[in-house]
Amino acid sequence: MNTPLRLAAFAAAAAACATALAACGASASSTTPASTTTPASRTTSSAGSQAGAASATAAFPVTVKAGNGEVTLKSYPTRIVSLSATATEDLYAVGAGSQVVAVDQQSDYPAGVPKTSLSGLTPNIEAIAKYNPSLVIASQDSGGLVAGMTKLGIPVLIEPAVATIAAAYAQIEQVGQATGHAAKAVTVATGMQRQIAANVKQAGASHQGLTYYWELSANPFYSAASSTFIGQVVGLFGLKNIADKASKPSDGGYPQVSQEYIVTARPQIIFLADNQAADGGQSPAIVAKRPGWSGIPAVQHDEVIGLNDDIASRWGPRLPELVGEIAQAVEQASK
């Protein structure tokens, strides 16, 4: 997947179209003219096929399949507005930073991003339009964002929270394609992959004997089960997640866990992703002082890890840093 060829991508696009046609026979006739009117555009899927290599502007028009369906960018986007902290990190990582004109109030990395009071949660269409963007990227379509921007003829990419690590790479590559940096995006993704693989290799991938508790908030206690993105990241090391027993299909992998259970499950590692929590940040020192928690192995053996909340809650290019922190904890705990 890291040797992109025009032809291969075109073939993939054709195959994707064929599959789509076969899948929905009834609408086949209406789909065909649509796909033939844009012969120059290359359809790529969020699964991660990509094209590029040519100069950034020559790659356009380009069509990508984002969270809000197929989005076509007619030309190289020179003015990008990002309403998602992860997307902002993606944009700068793939080399589209100079095209970014405004980012939302949550975007704080890398340093020097053009932070504004724009909100991705309650987007104000007029306020966004004021920046005269040629592309808007957000993680969710709230407040009629896509409909509003479409009326103004401004393409929107919805890049939602991912469920798998592969999807995180694919998203970075898609951001690269949509902004004219496809090749750099592939390099970034493969670099991340290599770094994560090295971390896993060093710390070991089969720590089935080690249990962990991932804390998202402390009052009430919310955790992430193995089925979540974060659960899969920790799962790279083979660790056992104590939240799995509490998770039901209806909670989307984020159960509210009983404090009694956390303590009696005796986790060997505790990851805190709520160190800057809005209702009062946690820390290994605070956790050690929680009534009844002193008997937990993780507390006794100093295996309570205060993570960087931002890195732990995003799915962007800093994922290897998170994996590195986890790897360190795993190595320490398995000694």
Next chain:
Amino acid sequence: MSRRTALCAAAAFLVVAVLVAAFVGAADLNPLATAAALIDKAAPFLHLPTSLDPLDKAVLFQIRLPRVVLGALVGALLALAGAGYQGVFRNPLVDSGMLGASAGAGLGATLAIVYLGGAGPQVVPVAAFVGSLAGVAVAYATGAAASRHTVLSDGVATLLLAGIAVGSFLTAVQTFVLQRSASDIQAVYSWLLGSLSAASWQQVTTILPYAAVSSAILLLHGRHLDVLAVGDEEARALGLRPGLTRAIVVAASALAAASAVAVSGLIGFVGIVIPHIARRLAGPAYTGVLPLSLLIGAGFLVLADTLARTVLSPAELPIGVVTAFVGAPAFVWVLRGTRHVGT
């Protein structure tokens, strides 16, 4: 049911609720060992052996028991505050969150979370407590000022309407603050939903003085509320000062509700349902409704929280879901059998 029987039944209900709550939980502690540990704690001179290891003991005494006790306190305070307000306003529809109490607490907690987030978890309860009391104070002052020029027949309605106006205003400010800080929405909503998940003895001892003072004042004003029930003019004829009584009961109810809200967030339905159940059991006299509300409210919230932490064990439900899910049908049942709902 005579008042004495009702009080005994309510006390028994509370004891049973506490015992059930002490013996069940996600930790699945052995019941016999738990009983032994509890008896040993209550009567150490017996030197009763227990098979609970230190970690299990910590779960029982540091996590489960404070939660049960805090639940009982919060339930008692909310029900008592609700009964106090219902008496003072001669209106069966009011509850412990009236007069801007809930809205003020919500605004206080939101301000603390949004602007003082780095100051640590102990700031939020204080802000909620202050916000709740401030909300009631503003609503009361507004209502009292307005009632001097009111076209409404009595000052009670003016007070309630002022409470609604102040509450809406505070909620608007709270929503505005929250909308400007999207990252805090999850924390604020968790707080608004109410929870006893992180209960500790420290929280119990923190609210105990306020709980004791406000409960004592309210319980002592049962007779005053009964006199007030016949109307301001008649009460005055009987030698009562309606305005003063109202101010004292409102202040005590506000203090009770604010202490509960500070440690548990906004738990709905207890403050409105429980006084009605008390009335159904022993009649409309506040000398009975107040103590009964205290006991039943305590038992009800302990049971509701026990359900919240065991139904999906080892996961938990927000307690507000349980109080409404159990409380709403109970409320309907009570209404069906109540002839005189007013006062």
